[in-house]
Amino acid sequence: MSIFEQRESEIRAYCRVYPAVFDTASNARQTDENGKEYIDFFAGAGVLNFGHNNERMKQAVIEYLQRNGVTHSLDMHTRAKRHFMERFSRIILEPRQMSHKMQFMGPTGTNAVEAALKLARRATGRHDIVAFHHGFHGMTLGSLACTANQYFRGAAGIPLTHVSHTAFGAEGATADTAMQALKLLEESYRDGSSGVTAPAAFLVETVQAEGGVNIADKTWLRALASLAKSVGALLIVDDIQAGMGRTGSFFSFDDYGIEPDIICLAKGLGGLGTPIAMNLVKPDYDRHWSPGEHTGTFRGQCLSFVAGSEALSYFEDSYLMAEVKEKEAIMQSVLGSLGAYETIEIRGKGMLYGVDVGNGERAKTIVSRCFDAGLLVSACGSGGRVIKLIPPLTTPEADLKAGLAILVAVTQDVLQEAA
Numbered sequence: 001m002s003i004f005e006q007r008e009s010e011i012r013a014y015c016r017v018y019p020a021v022f023d024t025a026s027n028a029r030q031t032d033e034n035g036k037e038y039i040d041f042f043a044g045a046g047v048l049n050f051g052h053n054n055e056r057m058k059q060a061v062i063e064y065l066q067r068n069g070v071t072h073s074l075d076m077h078t079r080a081k082r083h084f085m086e087r088f089s090r091i092i093l094e095p096r097q098m099s100h101k102m103q104f105m106g107p108t109g110t111n112a113v114e115a116a117l118k119l120a121r122r123a124t125g126r127h128d129i130v131a132f133h134h135g136f137h138g139m140t141l142g143s144l145a146c147t148a149n150q151y152f153r154g155a156a157g158i159p160l161t162h163v164s165h166t167a168f169g170a171e172g173a174t175a176d177t178a179m180q181a182l183k184l185l186e187e188s189y190r191d192g193s194s195g196v197t198a199p200a201a202f203l204v205e206t207v208q209a210e211g212g213v214n215i216a217d218k219t220w221l222r223a224l225a226s227l228a229k230s231v232g233a234l235l236i237v238d239d240i241q242a243g244m245g246r247t248g249s250f251f252s253f254d255d256y257g258i259e260p261d262i263i264c265l266a267k268g269l270g271g272l273g274t275p276i277a278m279n280l281v282k283p284d285y286d287r288h289w290s291p292g293e294h295t296g297t298f299r300g301q302c303l304s305f306v307a308g309s310e311a312l313s314y315f316e317d318s319y320l321m322a323e324v325k326e327k328e329a330i331m332q333s334v335l336g337s338l339g340a341y342e343t344i345e346i347r348g349k350g351m352l353y354g355v356d357v358g359n360g361e362r363a364k365t366i367v368s369r370c371f372d373a374g375l376l377v378s379a380c381g382s383g384g385r386v387i388k389l390i391p392p393l394t395t396p397e398a399d400l401k402a403g404l405a406i407l408v409a410v411t412q413d414v415l416q417e418a419a
């Protein structure tokens with residue numbers, strides 16, 4: 001029995017899906033200890049937008065370590081942090097005329113969401129949050145209360161309160177129903193006898209990744225933003241998985257015409273795959289914090305600042321984002337060949353695609369056979385019925401095509417066996 005089976009907690013999960021011991025990795029490929037190579041369409045669940053061991057970022061981190069750059073600093077000032085903040089401000093915020101402050105917290109996505117919820121409640125004096133069906137926001141109790149999946153919620157051990165879930169307005173057939181749900185909410189907030197009061201915030205993903213790759217309908221998201229404004233609630237966009245260029249521009253909501261009050265970022269923000277989380281907060285709300293009220297020993301990770309500063313270079317020009325659009329076209333056209341199967345639905349934006357095979361068991365078989373064939377993909381969505389493709393944005397075209405070919409062939413085999 002390996003040390004993993006002997007000693008690692010029963011909680012282990014991805015290692016059961018990918019039964020290998022990985023050793024090295026470069027861009028869109030990972031190699032296990034036996035030398036078998038895998039094309040990585042999982043990419044650390046959306047962390048490795050710029051590939052494994054991105055050369056520019058790796059060199060920057062090596063140089064930083066070699067000159068004894070500070071690695072840990074809580075929220076003290078460092079040159080690495082200044083450089084990152086200046087670049088983030090200049091490359092991302094200023095061109096969008098965003099006056100948002102940058103708040104650093106413990107370095108995982110759930111920390112960012114917790115801080116956003118706290119601040120929204122503090123700023124409005126209200127308790128309740130509205131989140132959405134199929135939303136995923138993390139595992140700590142505040143975020144978990146907003147996460148919709150019952151399997152995860154069940155592990156809380158206490159009631160998850162002060163959050164209600166309403167229909168997510170995904171592009172397609174259900175957008176109208178979600179719009180009706182919003183209208184009902186609006187009416188109930190205005191009706192002093194409805195028993196419902198306005199929330200502190202609406203917490204939404206523009207593209208629900210874990211929820212099954214559901215893309216917010218533009219009209220619906222704009223209606224949500226305007227509802228939030230009209231009832232004095234904050235609009236929080238959780239861009240932890242769909243941000244950082246994933247959908248073809250830095251923020252997933254860049255083409256939605258909304259102005260979120262708080263934006264949660266983590267995962268890809270550190271560029272190389274080292275942890276960091278950051279909220280962008282409108283100054284009017286940020287002023288509700290007092291110094292040190294929401295801390296975290298590992299807030300503001302210098303190695304992530306160093307690599308993350310390099311990652312921002314990809315947004316100084318339009319080269320990578322143009323490539324994402326070209327690669328999206330490849331994904332669409334290759335996956336389109338599965339469109340002939342009635343049971344399959346393809347959804348996606350940028351380089352975040354979902355193949356909904358309609359059934360969790362089927363998806364599990366496809367994921368496992370892809371693994372055997374040298375492709376890493378994961379399942380998400382209701383009952384795990386959607387195969388999620390989230391390859392590094394820097395994936396070479398040849399690897400993208402090779403990975404897609406494996407996925408299509410495996411899916412066709414599995415569907416034919418089921419027929």
Ligand SMILES: Cc1ncc(COP(=O)(O)O)c(C=O)c1O
Pocket residue numbers: 045107108109110111113136137138139205209210238239240241242266267
């Ligand atoms: C949209 C979204 N929010 C929050 C989280 C939680 O991030 P973390 O696992 O780093 O706490 C995730 C993780 O997958 C996510 O996809």
